Structure formats: C-alpha cells, structure tokens
Amino acid sequence: MKTLKFLIAGFLVCVLSSCSTNFEEINTDPNNLEQITAGSALNPILYELSTHNALQHRNIGAQLMQMFIPNEDNTNAVFYYDFVQNIGGSTWNTYYSELTNIKEMEKAAVRDELPNYEAIALTLKAYAFSILTDCFGDVPMLEAGSAEEGDWFPEFTEQETIYTQILEDLERANSLYDTDQAMPYVSDILFHNDVAKWQKFTNSLHMRLLLRTVNRNASAYTELAAIANNPATYPVFTGNDDHAVLQISGEAPLLSPWSRPxxxxxxxxxxxxxxxxxxxxxxxxxxxxxxxxxxxxxxxxxxxxxxxxxxxxxxxxxxxxxxxxxxxxxIAPLIVPLLSYAEVEFIKAELGQRGLIINEQEHYENGVEAALTMWGVDVPDSYFDNTATAYDGTLERIILQKYFALFFTDYQAWFEHRRTGLPQLPVSSDMKNNREMPSRLYYPIDEADRNNQNYKAAVERMGGDEINIKVWWDK
Known part of the structure; x- marks a missing residue:
C-alpha cells in the first residue's frame, strides 16, 4: 500500500510536468518498508495491546470489580453499572487495528517460512479475538481485516464459532514452534526472542480460554487436564521468569501508558x-x-x-x-500483565478442586506466592497460617486470590466473575441496571452506524445490544 501511494503521487507529478524514465526509482521512499517482516510488526503490536489494556483496566475493569473507582463525578459511573453507549469504542478500534497488523505479520511469516513467527501471530490473534468476543459477544472475525480485498462491511461471527477457531489456532500454534530455530529479527519486548517462552504463553492462553468455556463445552475440563498433565507436549508457565508480563522501562519505545502519571x-x-x-x-x-x-x-x-x-x-x-x-x-519502570504464571497456577488449582488433577493446595499456594512476588514483595513465612489465606478446598477461596492476582490485567477479573459469580461483591443503593453485574459492553456507535446491516443481524441473533445479554460461554 505504501508503494502504491508513492506511485500515485509520482503519477500526478508526471501529469503536471515532464517526468524522467526512472520514475519508480526516484519515487521510492527509502525510509519505508515495501513489505513488512514478521519481526517488524511484533513489537508495535505487543506495546499497543499491552498499554491499551492498562488504560482499560483503570477505566473499566478495576471499577467493575470494585478495585478502585473515581471519587468525584459519579455521572455515567462504570462502578454503578451506568454505561455510556460507546464504552467499548476504544477497545474495539484498538484491537481491530492491531488484528490487521497481526494478519500482516502472519502472512509475512508464512511467506518467509518462519514457523515460530507464524505460531506467535496465531497466538496473538487468539488473544486479541478472545478479548473482543468476551467484551462484546459476536464480533466480526472470519471477514475482519479484509478492507484491502474490498470487504468493508464484515459479518459478525457467532462467539461459539470464534472460540472454536481460536482454540484450533492455539493448538496449531503449539505444533508449529521449533525451539531449535532462532527468531532472526530484533529482540521482541515480551520474551526477547525466547521461543520456549512464547510456546508456554500459547499453551497458558489455551488453558485460560478453555476454562472460560467449561459451562458450554463438555470436553473443556478433559482438555484442560490433558494440557496440565502433559508438559512435554504442552509446556506452560512454570514461574514468574517466563510469564507474559510486559516490563515497561520508561525508555523509548517502552514508555508508560500515562504520560502524566x-x-x-x-x-x-x-x-x-x-x-x-x-x-x-x-x-x-x-x-x-x-x-x-x-x-x-x-x-x-x-x-x-x-x-x-x-x-x-x-x-x-x-x-x-x-x-x-x-x-x-x-511511573516507569512498571509492569503490565497480559497473562501471569499466577493465573496458570490458579487454573490448575481449580482443576484440582474439581478432582481433575492432583495437588490443588500446592497450585493454590504457588498462585498466591507468584501473585505477590510479581509485584516485588516477599511472601511472609506465616502467610498461609492466616485463616483468611489458608487453602480451604473451596472454589471461593481460589477465585478470591485469583481476583487479586488479576489486578492490572485488562478485563480478566470481570470475565472470571461472569463465569463463576465470584468473588461476591457488595452492592450499592445507587447502582443502576437493577444492581446486576453487566455481562457485556455495548457495540460501538461507529460500528452500529457504518456496518448497520451486519450489526442488526448480530443483535437479533444475540437477543439485543444490551449490557445484560449473556455471551455464549456465560449461558
């Protein structure tokens, strides 16, 4: 597209004046890539998704889950479930913009026969679509990002189909990784070109998303147990040294999401x-x-x-x-978690609590300890002597600690609350929406306007564009 733009500009110059025969040579911008590489797209994608997530955790996720809230103007207060129509607009726009870049990254990886980068692109695509569909329900997927092919108005894909696809993509990504093959491009800002850590991220994300479907997917628990019990085939995070937590150094390009702290x-x-x-x-x-x-x-x-x-x-x-x-x-240095080792351990603790794997108490305690040390604090020797923190065999205890482990992690605590109803949050007499935790965000105004026909079809299929409409896995 960049080459095409330069050619068009050059053509107009030729129309208005004489033009030499070496037209294409003199009208090529030496500072722009004519083709992206799989590596050139990766770091901007990671940074944009991570920093947007941090902003939206503050603006939406933390408020809904009663972590911290504004204490001044309570008009359209998210923590009172009083949503403005365009509450999800920035998430929609950011994620679809980055999904276009992920698509180009995937194409470049396939073109250049780089399976590790293809696996990473599949993983990031699954990650991005999971956030979108868990926020909104049905969203454009199968036809998304096809504007250059002339498809300006993509149909909305049903959430069940989206989940089927992203779980298949994660399975394929895991099979593509080759830890003996180096990643040739500039060091990525998340795992520094460590293929083994990228593979662990893929399978850890696979566990997160399988768990989300357990109320609708009869085989989800079996598949989760298979991943947990087979680390040779499905390696997952085993410590804070290899989890997906972006370290924001404060030095360009890794600047804080908040230019004004x-x-x-x-x-x-x-x-x-x-x-x-x-x-x-x-x-x-x-x-x-x-x-x-x-x-x-x-x-x-x-x-x-x-x-x-x-x-x-x-x-x-x-x-x-x-x-x-x-x-x-x-203020940098700071961290932005995408998916932590603590979260993986809490998933395993839940599997253990349900009798699917062993050592649930060990996984629970590993999750708690990882959640603390992720923030640079030491775990007191007596931490689990406290009756409020000791493992008591209940899902409530696991999810309560997971809630704190998900602090600063985009919308995940909200998604988990919708899945489990936990932790039980207090209510306020000032809450809107009949004091009921919202189940989704409204579709953005621009999408409803510009892609109206497909928007209406999705709304009719889902039962409305209201915040209490349950998404597929939440039913």
Missing part, C-alpha cells in the same frame, strides 16, 4: 472490598498498591477503602482522604 490516580480511591481483604490477608502488596488514609490534620489512619455504598455507609468524618492508588504504579 497524575492522570492515573487523581480523583481515584480504592474500594473497601479490595482494601479490607488485603488487610485481612496481612498482605505485603498493600503499601505497593495503596496510599494510607489521611485525617483532617494529616493524621495517618492506615489503609481504609471507600465502601461501594458510600452514600449510606460513609467513612468517619475525621478521615479526609481514604486510600488511593499509588502514583508509582503508573
């Missing part, structure tokens, strides 16, 4: 649900995540969160400010 935490406070549980855990992440509550005369009150029903359950008059997110969370 005050935009991250100004007018935002932690919910009591989040703070109270960490206090009950005697959790060393508290000072990493939160500031202390302050009195009217700057007295320190320790860590106090704002109740979700703060109008009817206010904090003490002596408290001027409750605990808020630490600005340091948005």
């Amino acid at each position: 005050q935009d991250f935490n100004t007018f935002r406070v932690y919910n009591a649900f989040f703070i109270d549980h960490l206090k009950e855990f005697e959790d060393p992440r508290l000072p990493v995540f939160a500031t202390e509550a302050m009195g009217l005369n700057n007295e320190r009150y320790g860590y106090i969160g704002l109740p979700i029903d703060f109008r009817n359950d206010p904090v003490a008059d002596s408290i001027a400010t409750v605990s808020g997110p630490r600005q340091q969370l948005a």
Whole structure:
C-alpha cells in the first residue's frame, strides 16, 4: 500500500510536468518498508495491546470489580453499572487495528517460512479475538481485516464459532514452534526472542480460554487436564521468569501508558472490598498498591477503602482522604500483565478442586506466592497460617486470590466473575441496571452506524445490544 501511494503521487507529478524514465526509482521512499517482516510488526503490536489494556483496566475493569473507582463525578459511573453507549469504542478500534497488523505479520511469516513467527501471530490473534468476543459477544472475525480485498462491511461471527477457531489456532500454534530455530529479527519486548517462552504463553492462553468455556463445552475440563498433565507436549508457565508480563522501562519505545502519571490516580480511591481483604490477608502488596488514609490534620489512619455504598455507609468524618492508588504504579519502570504464571497456577488449582488433577493446595499456594512476588514483595513465612489465606478446598477461596492476582490485567477479573459469580461483591443503593453485574459492553456507535446491516443481524441473533445479554460461554 505504501508503494502504491508513492506511485500515485509520482503519477500526478508526471501529469503536471515532464517526468524522467526512472520514475519508480526516484519515487521510492527509502525510509519505508515495501513489505513488512514478521519481526517488524511484533513489537508495535505487543506495546499497543499491552498499554491499551492498562488504560482499560483503570477505566473499566478495576471499577467493575470494585478495585478502585473515581471519587468525584459519579455521572455515567462504570462502578454503578451506568454505561455510556460507546464504552467499548476504544477497545474495539484498538484491537481491530492491531488484528490487521497481526494478519500482516502472519502472512509475512508464512511467506518467509518462519514457523515460530507464524505460531506467535496465531497466538496473538487468539488473544486479541478472545478479548473482543468476551467484551462484546459476536464480533466480526472470519471477514475482519479484509478492507484491502474490498470487504468493508464484515459479518459478525457467532462467539461459539470464534472460540472454536481460536482454540484450533492455539493448538496449531503449539505444533508449529521449533525451539531449535532462532527468531532472526530484533529482540521482541515480551520474551526477547525466547521461543520456549512464547510456546508456554500459547499453551497458558489455551488453558485460560478453555476454562472460560467449561459451562458450554463438555470436553473443556478433559482438555484442560490433558494440557496440565502433559508438559512435554504442552509446556506452560512454570514461574514468574517466563510469564507474559510486559516490563515497561520508561525508555523509548517502552514508555508508560500515562504520560502524566497524575492522570492515573487523581480523583481515584480504592474500594473497601479490595482494601479490607488485603488487610485481612496481612498482605505485603498493600503499601505497593495503596496510599494510607489521611485525617483532617494529616493524621495517618492506615489503609481504609471507600465502601461501594458510600452514600449510606460513609467513612468517619475525621478521615479526609481514604486510600488511593499509588502514583508509582503508573511511573516507569512498571509492569503490565497480559497473562501471569499466577493465573496458570490458579487454573490448575481449580482443576484440582474439581478432582481433575492432583495437588490443588500446592497450585493454590504457588498462585498466591507468584501473585505477590510479581509485584516485588516477599511472601511472609506465616502467610498461609492466616485463616483468611489458608487453602480451604473451596472454589471461593481460589477465585478470591485469583481476583487479586488479576489486578492490572485488562478485563480478566470481570470475565472470571461472569463465569463463576465470584468473588461476591457488595452492592450499592445507587447502582443502576437493577444492581446486576453487566455481562457485556455495548457495540460501538461507529460500528452500529457504518456496518448497520451486519450489526442488526448480530443483535437479533444475540437477543439485543444490551449490557445484560449473556455471551455464549456465560449461558
């Protein structure tokens, strides 16, 4: 496309003036690639998806899951389930933009016979489509990204079909990896061209998405157990050294998503649900995540969160400010988790709790420890002596700790809540939507307008474009 643009520009010059015979040579831009390589696309894709995820966790995921919320203007408050129509617009646009780049990356990998890059492209495609379909339900997939072929109005693909495809893509990706074949392009910003770690990411993502389908996919638990019990064929994350957590250094191009760190935490406070549980855990992440509550005369009150029903359950008059997110969370160096080792261990703990694999307590404790150390804190020797943190054999205990492990991880805690109903979150008398946790985001206004015929077909099939419409795996 870039070559074509330069040729068109050159043609217009020739029309208006004389032109030499070496037209194409003099009108080739030496600073632009005529063909992308599989490696040239990878780092921009990783950075754009990761930084967008961090922004949307703050704007939507953390609010829905009562982690931290705005404490000023509560109009259209996400934590009150009061969604504006275009709440998902930026996620839709960002992910489809990057899916176009992933498609080009995949084509380049196939063209140049680079199976590791093809496997990575398949993995990132599955990752991106999983976020989109879990946010919205049916979305364009099979015809998406085909504008250059003249398909400007793609049909929406049913979510069940999307999941079938992405699970097949992850299976194929795992079979393509060749750890004896080096990745020849510039070091990628996530795994630094370590093929074995990329393969672990593929299979760890496979576990996440299989788990999401267990209420609708009769074979999902069996397939999960097969992956968990066969690390030779399906290697997954085995420690924090190999999980998918982007390290934002602060040096270009790895800049913080927040050019103004005050935009991250100004007018935002932690919910009591989040703070109270960490206090009950005697959790060393508290000072990493939160500031202390302050009195009217700057007295320190320790860590106090704002109740979700703060109008009817206010904090003490002596408290001027409750605990808020630490600005340091948005100042590089910082981390943006895509999929952590802790999450993999909690998946295994759930499989164990359901009797499908052994050592569920060990996996639970591994998950907790990994979630803590991911944030640079040591695990106290007595951490599991606490009755609030000791493994008690229940799914509730696993999902509660998984909830904290998913802090800063895009929409995943919300997706897990929709799948399990856990953890049980308090409600507020000010909540909209009949105090019911939304099940999806509205389709973006632009998509409903420009692709109206296919939008209407999807809405009719799903039963409406409302936030309480259940997606396929949530039924």
